[in-house]
Amino acid sequence: MKAALKAKFLAGENVFAHAPLGYKRDPDNRNGIVIDEETRWIVEKIFDLAAHGAGAARIVRILMSEGIPTPGYINYMRYGTFSHIYEGHEEKAGVWTEKQVKKILTNEVYIGNSIHYRQVGISYKNKKRVRQPPEEWMRVENTHEPIISKDVFDQVQKQIASRRRMQRDKTTQIFAGLLKCADCGRSMSFATNRYQGREYKYYNCGSYKEYGKHGSCTSHYIRYKYLYSYVLARIQHWCRQVQQNEEQTLEHLLKAGDKERAATAKKQTSDLKKAEKRRAEVDRAFVKLYEDWAAERITEYNFNMLSQKYQTEQEELEEKIHTLKTDMNTVKETAENAEKWIELIKKVGYPKELNAELLNTLIEKILIHEAAKDEFGTRNQDIEIIYRFVGKID
Numbered sequence: 001m002k003a004a005l006k007a008k009f010l011a012g013e014n015v016f017a018h019a020p021l022g023y024k025r026d027p028d029n030r031n032g033i034v035i036d037e038e039t040r041w042i043v044e045k046i047f048d049l050a051a052h053g054a055g056a057a058r059i060v061r062i063l064m065s066e067g068i069p070t071p072g073y074i075n076y077m078r079y080g081t082f083s084h085i086y087e088g089h090e091e092k093a094g095v096w097t098e099k100q101v102k103k104i105l106t107n108e109v110y111i112g113n114s115i116h117y118r119q120v121g122i123s124y125k126n127k128k129r130v131r132q133p134p135e136e137w138m139r140v141e142n143t144h145e146p147i148i149s150k151d152v153f154d155q156v157q158k159q160i161a162s163r164r165r166m167q168r169d170k171t172t173q174i175f176a177g178l179l180k181c182a183d184c185g186r187s188m189s190f191a192t193n194r195y196q197g198r199e200y201k202y203y204n205c206g207s208y209k210e211y212g213k214h215g216s217c218t219s220h221y222i223r224y225k226y227l228y229s230y231v232l233a234r235i236q237h238w239c240r241q242v243q244q245n246e247e248q249t250l251e252h253l254l255k256a257g258d259k260e261r262a263a264t265a266k267k268q269t270s271d272l273k274k275a276e277k278r279r280a281e282v283d284r285a286f287v288k289l290y291e292d293w294a295a296e297r298i299t300e301y302n303f304n305m306l307s308q309k310y311q312t313e314q315e316e317l318e319e320k321i322h323t324l325k326t327d328m329n330t331v332k333e334t335a336e337n338a339e340k341w342i343e344l345i346k347k348v349g350y351p352k353e354l355n356a357e358l359l360n361t362l363i364e365k366i367l368i369h370e371a372a373k374d375e376f377g378t379r380n381q382d383i384e385i386i387y388r389f390v391g392k393i394d
């Protein structure tokens with residue numbers, strides 16, 4: 001680092017090419033920054049959404065749906081920078097990326113600190129810029145007025161870290177893509193919980209996780225450990241059956257299949273009716289909302305919030321209707337399918353443990369029902385395993 005530059009940092013002076021979003025260069029001090037009242041609300045909004053649990057992807061969707069301009073576009077409008085990108089391309093004004101949002105959410109400039117030397121190390125080998133480890137960064141505190149309180153900032157950093165951990169667990173997660181809520185059909189969401197120093201892995205209905213008690217679904221909580229041992233036991237059961245008497249198992253599968261198919265067809269028809277009815281209701285609500293907004297009966301903020309909600313529900317319903325229609329149209333080649341499944345079972349032998357490959361080879365999906373307590377207070381929970389080719393068989 002050049003000596004003069006280093007001296008500037010230590011004096012708490014900023015050396016930004018452009019001030020970060022929410023700030024502008026201090027007119028009285030060439031190297032300082034002050035809050036920009038015209039754009040600070042964008043930063044506050046982003047932190048507020050994050051503090052209320054939204055991840056970068058959701059924040060991007062909200063910013064875009066509300067047409068909030070990006071820092072790049074604001075700089076273009078003010079100083080003409082990157083005009084080759086923006087000139088004549090107004091549609092690029094609100095194209096946010098997750099990377100941009102994450103950069104804002106982790107930038108200590110918003111709590112009044114100046115961080116330097118984050119990425120300016122140059123590798124002697126290939127002359128490329130290399131990222132310095134955090135302990136090499138130079139942090140000067142309280143160089144300017146903060147936009148975000150330290151509490152909110154710290155909370156958001158914790159959420160980002162836990163989201164990253166969850167993402168990692170999800171990808172190494174053997175049930176990924178297989179678990180569905182038996183009531184709303186959404187994917188079950190994986191999470192971990194610490195209690196008295198021990199870690200518990202569990203699943204919740206994805207819809208419940210997103211909307212909580214105010215949504216339309218319930219928790220469907222199930223422990224990973226319990227699910228694991230149940231599914232392993234069922235697979236082992238079928239492996240044993242096939243090994244002991246293949247003919248008999250085949251016959252059993254065919255019979256069970258008939259009854260199951262009739263019940264499934266009935267449920268699918270009723271689900272489809274329900275989904276189509278709800279779609280019509282949402283469409284009407286949307287029109288009403290638009291009229292209210294046009295007549296200024298509701299605020300722009302509420303309009304944006306509700307229209308976002310309706311749009312999400314519309315998308316979900318469209319997907320559900322599509323899946324149901326495809327499922328209902330699948331041809332039922334029973335005998336052939338039962339034989340195919342028995343071949344799969346024979347290939348896996350007698351598994352002692354589960355892995356993603358084994359599960360995806362044998363299983364189409366696993367439906368998790370809501371638990372209920374019986375009259376003795378025992379918790380009962382149905383887990384429906386839908387196998388490939390043969391559907392539900394036990």
Ligand SMILES: [Zn+2]
Binds near residue numbers: 181184185207217220
């Ligand atoms: Zn659900």
